[in-house]
Amino acid sequence: MVNEKLNMQFVVAKELIVSSRATYYGSPDCKGTPTGACGFGEYGRTVNNGEVTGVSRLYRNGSGCGACYQVRCKIPAHCSDEGVKVVATDYGEGDRTDFIMSTRGYTKLARPNMAAELFAYGVVDVEYNRVPCRHGRSLxxxxxxxxxxxxxxxxxxxxxxxxxxxxxxxxxxxxxxxxxxxxxxxxxxxxxxxxxxxxxxxxxxxxxxxxxxxxxxxxxxxxxxxxxxxxxxxxxx
The missing domain is CATH 2.60.40.760 (Expansin, cellulose-binding-like domain)
Structure with missing residues (x-):
């Protein structure tokens, strides 16, 4: 049921899907960094269970900080159908990438036991769309x-x-x-x-x-x- 809902996000908003590329950065606990350009501090490291990302053009001079995206990669043998929901908490530029994910976020792109193969690629083709954030509390x-x-x-x-x-x-x-x-x-x-x-x-x-x-x-x-x-x-x- 969860997978069906996530897949529907791509179907319903098909015209909003964007093709791009994603890579990752390392951190000691595989989460984000507390020194990100958004100014979030520790929140930017741990929000969304550490499944966070740095963005470049999606940063939008800081107004894109905190936005949520559903991202999935395009290698059928290695990539999961639902992909990962990440929160933008930093600025980062890569090789024609829109996303530089925490290790924890990048791992979620993969099918079970396939993360090592994605890490070997280093950069993968992805498709994404923006989705609502749901933190379950007040601002x-x-x-x-x-x-x-x-x-x-x-x-x-x-x-x-x-x-x-x-x-x-x-x-x-x-x-x-x-x-x-x-x-x-x-x-x-x-x-x-x-x-x-x-x-x-x-x-x-x-x-x-x-x-x-x-x-x-x-x-x-x-x-x-x-x-x-x-x-x-x-x-x-």
Missing amino acids: ALKVHENSNYPYYLAIVPLYSDGISDINAMYIWQDREWRPMRRAFGTVFDIPNPPKQPLAIRVQFIGPQTKVEWAQSTNAIPEDWEVGVVYDTDFQIN
Whole structure:
């Protein structure tokens, strides 16, 4: 039943399937890297059970961070029918590749006991399409390690669901919504944040450039701490 559902993702969205290539990078535990260009930190290493990927053109100046893709390779003897669902957590360029996967993600492309054959190829032809993320929890906002209380605040959103990109983030200050700067990847920052519980507003851009908004009145407390993850009360489906 699981395989049937995954295969249907390719059938239903056949016109959205893209042909490309994928390779992999090594790490001690076969998961991702905590120093990825998206700014996710440890989340970028372990989210989705470590089945993550670096992307190049899909990075889209950081707005592609956190997107989910269903990817399968095209070698019938070695590649599984369903492929693997990976989360984009880093930037990476390869030999005409759209995906540089964690070892754990790349392994999932293979049929049982066939991973060694795929690793021997090094780079494989794949087809992929974007699919909704499903983390099973509300969006969270992490105070990035570059922050310096109370003078400088940088925020990175985690566990974004659905199939939309986080395009912008705003903070309520002086009776208006003020835009935060995209510092890098999916990290948004602001100098001299207000000394009060922080209301945050997030703009999502979905398929066909559909715009959606969500906000939380007390998303981050006044006495926020560097490295702490704060849960919001919303999620995009």
